[in-house]
Amino acid sequence: MDEEPERAKRWEGGYERTWEVLKEDESGSLKATVEEILFQSKRKRVIESHEQVRLGMMRHLYVVIDCSRSMEDQDLKPNRLTSTLKLMEAFVDEYFDQNPISQVGIITTKNKRAEKLTDLSGNPKKHIAALKKAVDTVCVGEPSLYNSLNQALQSLKHMPGHTSREILIILSSLTTCDPANIYELIKTLKSLKVRVSVIGLSAEVRVCTVLTRETGGLYHVILDESHFKELLMMHVKPPPASSSSECSLIRMGFPQHTVAALTDQDAKPSFSMSHLDSSSGPGLSLGGYFCPQCHAKYTELPVECKVCGLTLVSAPHLARSFHHLFPLQAFVESPLEELQGDRYCQACQGELKDKSIFTCTSCHSVFCVECDVFIHDTLHCCPCCIHSQVTPL
Amino acid sequence: MKLNIEGLLVYFPYDYIYPEQYSYMLELKRTLDAKGHGVLEMPSGTGKTISLLSLIIAYQRAFPLEVTKLIYCSRTVPEIEKVIEELRKLMEFYSKETGESNNFLALALSSRKNLCIHPEILHANIVVYSYHYLLDPKIADLVSKELAKKSVVVFDEAHNIDNVCIDSMSVNITRRTLDRCQNNVDTLQNTIHKIKETDAAKLREEYRRLVEGLKEANVARETDIYLANPVLPDEILQEAVPGTIRTAEHFVGFLRRFLEYLKSRLRVQHVVQESAPQFLKDIFDKVCIDRKPLRFCAERLQSLLRTLEIADIADFSAVTLISNFATLVSTYSQGFTIIIEPFEDRTPTIANPVLHFSCMDPSIAIKPVFQRFQSVIITSGTLSPLDIYPRILDFRPVTMASFTMTLARTCLCPLIVGRGNDQVALSSKFETREDFAVIRNYGNLLLEMSAIVPDGIVAFFTSYVYMENIVASWYEQGILENIQRNKLIFIETQDAAETSMALEKYQEACENGRGAILLSVARGKVSEGIDFVHHFGRAVIMFGVPYVYTQSRILKARLEYLRDQFQIRENDFLTFDAMRHAAQCVGRAIRGKTDYGLMIFADKRYARADKRGKLPRWIQEHINDGSLNLTVDEAVQLAKHFLRQMAQPFRQEDQLGLSLLTLEQLQSEEMLQKITQIAHQT
Numbered sequence A: 001m002d003e004e005p006e007r008a009k010r011w012e013g014g015y016e017r018t019w020e021v022l023k024e025d026e027s028g029s030l031k032a033t034v035e036e037i038l039f040q041s042k043r044k045r046v047i048e049s050h051e052q053v054r055l056g057m058m059r060h061l062y063v064v065i066d067c068s069r070s071m072e073d074q075d076l077k078p079n080r081l082t083s084t085l086k087l088m089e090a091f092v093d094e095y096f097d098q099n100p101i102s103q104v105g106i107i108t109t110k111n112k113r114a115e116k117l118t119d120l121s122g123n124p125k126k127h128i129a130a131l132k133k134a135v136d137t138v139c140v141g142e143p144s145l146y147n148s149l150n151q152a153l154q155s156l157k158h159m160p161g162h163t164s165r166e167i168l169i170i171l172s173s174l175t176t177c178d179p180a181n182i183y184e185l186i187k188t189l190k191s192l193k194v195r196v197s198v199i200g201l202s203a204e205v206r207v208c209t210v211l212t213r214e215t216g217g218l219y220h221v222i223l224d225e226s227h228f229k230e231l232l233m234m235h236v237k238p239p240p241a242s243s244s245s246e247c248s249l250i251r252m253g254f255p256q257h258t259v260a261a262l263t264d265q266d267a268k269p270s271f272s273m274s275h276l277d278s279s280s281g282p283g284l285s286l287g288g289y290f291c292p293q294c295h296a297k298y299t300e301l302p303v304e305c306k307v308c309g310l311t312l313v314s315a316p317h318l319a320r321s322f323h324h325l326f327p328l329q330a331f332v333e334s335p336l337e338e339l340q341g342d343r344y345c346q347a348c349q350g351e352l353k354d355k356s357i358f359t360c361t362s363c364h365s366v367f368c369v370e371c372d373v374f375i376h377d378t379l380h381c382c383p384c385c386i387h388s389q390v391t392p393l
Numbered sequence B: 001m002k003l004n005i006e007g008l009l010v011y012f013p014y015d016y017i018y019p020e021q022y023s024y025m026l027e028l029k030r031t032l033d034a035k036g037h038g039v040l041e042m043p044s045g046t047g048k049t050i051s052l053l054s055l056i057i058a059y060q061r062a063f064p065l066e067v068t069k070l071i072y073c074s075r076t077v078p079e080i081e082k083v084i085e086e087l088r089k090l091m092e093f094y095s096k097e098t099g100e101s102n103n104f105l106a107l108a109l110s111s112r113k114n115l116c117i118h119p120e121i122l123h124a125n126i127v128v129y130s131y132h133y134l135l136d137p138k139i140a141d142l143v144s145k146e147l148a149k150k151s152v153v154v155f156d157e158a159h160n161i162d163n164v165c166i167d168s169m170s171v172n173i174t175r176r177t178l179d180r181c182q183n184n185v186d187t188l189q190n191t192i193h194k195i196k197e198t199d200a201a202k203l204r205e206e207y208r209r210l211v212e213g214l215k216e217a218n219v220a221r222e223t224d225i226y227l228a229n230p231v232l233p234d235e236i237l238q239e240a241v242p243g244t245i246r247t248a249e250h251f252v253g254f255l256r257r258f259l260e261y262l263k264s265r266l267r268v269q270h271v272v273q274e275s276a277p278q279f280l281k282d283i284f285d286k287v288c289i290d291r292k293p294l295r296f297c298a299e300r301l302q303s304l305l306r307t308l309e310i311a312d313i314a315d316f317s318a319v320t321l322i323s324n325f326a327t328l329v330s331t332y333s334q335g336f337t338i339i340i341e342p343f344e345d346r347t348p349t350i351a352n353p354v355l356h357f358s359c360m361d362p363s364i365a366i367k368p369v370f371q372r373f374q375s376v377i378i379t380s381g382t383l384s385p386l387d388i389y390p391r392i393l394d395f396r397p398v399t400m401a402s403f404t405m406t407l408a409r410t411c412l413c414p415l416i417v418g419r420g421n422d423q424v425a426l427s428s429k430f431e432t433r434e435d436f437a438v439i440r441n442y443g444n445l446l447l448e449m450s451a452i453v454p455d456g457i458v459a460f461f462t463s464y465v466y467m468e469n470i471v472a473s474w475y476e477q478g479i480l481e482n483i484q485r486n487k488l489i490f491i492e493t494q495d496a497a498e499t500s501m502a503l504e505k506y507q508e509a510c511e512n513g514r515g516a517i518l519l520s521v522a523r524g525k526v527s528e529g530i531d532f533v534h535h536f537g538r539a540v541i542m543f544g545v546p547y548v549y550t551q552s553r554i555l556k557a558r559l560e561y562l563r564d565q566f567q568i569r570e571n572d573f574l575t576f577d578a579m580r581h582a583a584q585c586v587g588r589a590i591r592g593k594t595d596y597g598l599m600i601f602a603d604k605r606y607a608r609a610d611k612r613g614k615l616p617r618w619i620q621e622h623i624n625d626g627s628l629n630l631t632v633d634e635a636v637q638l639a640k641h642f643l644r645q646m647a648q649p650f651r652q653e654d655q656l657g658l659s660l661l662t663l664e665q666l667q668s669e670e671m672l673q674k675i676t677q678i679a680h681q682t
Helices: A034-048 A080-098 A124-136 A145-156 A182-191 A206-215 A225-234 A315-324 A369-379 A383-390 B019-033 B048-062 B077-098 B119-123 B137-143 B158-169 B175-198 B200-212 B215-222 B234-238 B248-266 B276-287 B291-307 B313-331 B362-372 B388-393 B436-452 B464-477 B479-486 B496-511 B525-529 B553-566 B570-587 B632-646 B663-667 B669-678
Strands: A059-066 A103-110 A113-121 A164-171 A194-200 A219-221 A288-290 A332-335 A356-359 B002-005 B008-011 B037-041 B069-074 B106-109 B126-130 B151-155 B171-174 B272-274 B336-341 B354-359 B375-380 B397-403 B412-419 B456-461 B488-491 B516-521 B539-543 B597-602 B679-681
Touching (some): A059 A080, A059 A113, A059 A145, A080 A103, A080 A124, A080 A225, A103 A124, A103 A145, A113 A124, A113 A145, A145 A164, A145 A194, A145 A206, A182 A194, A194 A206, A194 A225, A206 B496, B002 B019, B002 B663, B008 B048, B008 B077, B019 B037, B019 B048, B019 B375, B019 B397, B048 B069, B048 B375, B069 B077, B077 B126, B158 B354, B158 B362, B158 B375, B158 B388, B158 B570, B171 B175, B171 B248, B171 B313, B175 B200, B175 B313, B200 B291, B248 B276, B248 B354, B272 B276, B276 B313, B313 B336, B354 B362, B354 B553, B362 B388, B388 B570, B412 B632, B436 B456, B436 B479, B436 B539, B456 B464, B464 B516, B479 B488, B496 B525, B516 B525, B553 B570, B570 B597, B597 B632, B669 B679
Parallel strands (some): A059 A164, A164 A194, A194 A219, B037 B375, B037 B397, B069 B151, B106 B126, B151 B375, B456 B516, B456 B539, B488 B516
Antiparallel strands (some): A103 A113, B002 B008, B336 B354, B397 B679
């Protein structure tokens, strides 16, 4: 009962030609399927992302969510908006997991206007709460690319030069209603080094192609819900930092979490600085993180100190961002025929059926393509290498 | 790259080649070897032009005695410029590869601003110009008559070549023409008077020459120096100009009489249709003008204009037109018809008499071309069905082939929408044209498409009248308003300035993401000359089958002629004509292999084999049985899926080896096998 009501009934959905999805290319290789091309590009992405490039670890990302009329379309179940918001929640979680010292803000656009749903902040809870609330939004009118970009630009342009400035647009509509020439704005975005990426929910729109090409972002169009998720998760990984971005030393504070012992008579509960402006959230508490510079109290990290402006992080946060700097080496691709011995993937223990296999350069273990992608995208370390280190015990 | 095409070394200025280009060159080479004519169909955007140029130039270099010249005819100035651009690339490649300086001379005749009159251009190896320079007898005489016999003539974008031929031989005479002609004759008269007083010897000299006859021209034709002028029949050259029009005054008098006769003919109250012999008999009865002097009219006028040393011929276009008419009407007893209409069909109250002297046989104009040149290649993106062209142009080709487009991904998606969501059959046929349900369903189709197709949609209607009716009806039903939420709407009108304005704004709306729909008319300006690459045309919707207006008398006469002379049934020709225009319209959207677009045929009649079978092969092979009679909803689902697939990243590497080949790939056994299947012989 939990899952079922969410899904639309089969007969409520649009007309689908399910048999055609299954069709293999029967007329030989003249009609190469798009899926195969996609598979190749998936693999390519893994390789490309593992070249030694400098990645921007401190990111400022605005996500623009289209809330126009077309979001009510039911080709994603139950409709585009609900599906998008759900995926966005997962995205926000994953984003902060992989980029703990970065920030996100959310903008919605509908009825030719753009509104800020949440400001740039490093607190996932706030975003997720806002996203949950947004499910009830009524989708009306057309979106406005210009207004959304402008809105995002207003805050992004004040961000320091060593951080990345990014905008991710989830665009469902095929039209945009703009008050001025968008090409002028694209020029401005380019000069301010804002990177704009777009995920289209229906088809390729020219202006987005230009927008992403000019600003160095990515443009993808979803095929279905799982593809949508995949595309969204691509944006979790930090983009390569442009060589011209500033390098600077950043002062950071590493506050210890201290909890006053309940027996301590002098201990007084206090408010966290980050909860001052928001009425919700826990009020008084005893413990917390105290800024090493000004002793302001925060209950959550990472955060920028409201009093003295110091970036407060914990050591594990920084360590987690670290794998971007030292990524796992790409595995070597070779044809299946050359493999001697057992044809089993070392990770999933499944039989190797695909044309090519992937070998770790340090421990020479063999993996299938799915595991290869999983290891590089999620694990960030070779399971067999770790295993061999542990064995002496 | 350097290619070996059946032993011929061809320099191809690109690093990659499409398989169909190779196949195309193969067929072309065989045609040249056989010294015959060819009909070749290959989709636009697959590099026809460069294949043609590379092969023929290579052939010229290998066999300089067999082929001396390439005459490349294209339709519009931008197309000519495109050819020149490709040619330049090829020449650069030649000089880079061979190291020797370029000894090839190419000449393009596009517009006056690029004009060069250096005598060397006569020896150019390549001539690029418009159709009219070769087909229109008025211009062909000036420009093309000295072209050598061993030339290869290429007509590009030749799907409309029969109409060009017919237009070049047809004459329309209105009251205005006659008035201007009257002025011309007066001017002639005055000039003759003046000259007579100052330089009578000149006129005497002309008289002497005319007595001698047109021997010169005859000698020239026999010795094969000139291209025959279809207006100037063979017999005339062997005879002297008849006495009645030999002196200048007599000739002017003769023209006056002829003019008066035409004026009287235009004063009709009802439609008259007659054949050329009937006309000649009538003119003899009424004003005693014989057939013979009429036949010499055009030549005599030329001679007079030369003698009078009149430089600006353009002023005398009216009298030239009339004299051409006189010669044509008295020369050809067959293949022409004369129709005099007192008013236009649409405005029966306004008197606007027109004399149509209409050519019904396109082979008359093109005959000299086929006879004179050893190889004539007719090529276009849409020439299906191939066998009809040789029949209506009356020639025997040695090769006829249709090439498909090899694709790494299926980038065109033809859909035949035959029903609305309420199962009402969609059709633009006469009986259901006013049907409310059909109009509503058409509106619904456009509305649904406007919501799922990005950027630009081009919609074609069968005629202006039909478009006006439908759009008015959509407005009343509120469909237009709904469409405008998704996209802006622009409409093509008969006014050229208005249309180009609409087109400009349409492109702007496609460019900045607002999205737009262009409503236009098959056979209009948009359907023929304008390409909608990439985002300018993601979908083309063809509302109805674009049959020509069948009530026109000229068309009826032509159909009758085709049936009697060429055994082509009316219906076959009409369908052929409608389908080639439909193919032209939908072909606007795909201009290359990286482009993609939907082609929606919204009429259930397209599903029939006789219609579908007349579409070009490269479109036909993508219509599967499942997409023959779709409802609007089904079409929308298919389109959505298609557009998403096409939006996936597509790079050059994905094409390599399938639809784009390097030299090594081309030479593999397997590929050569495949290439032989690309050409579809008929």
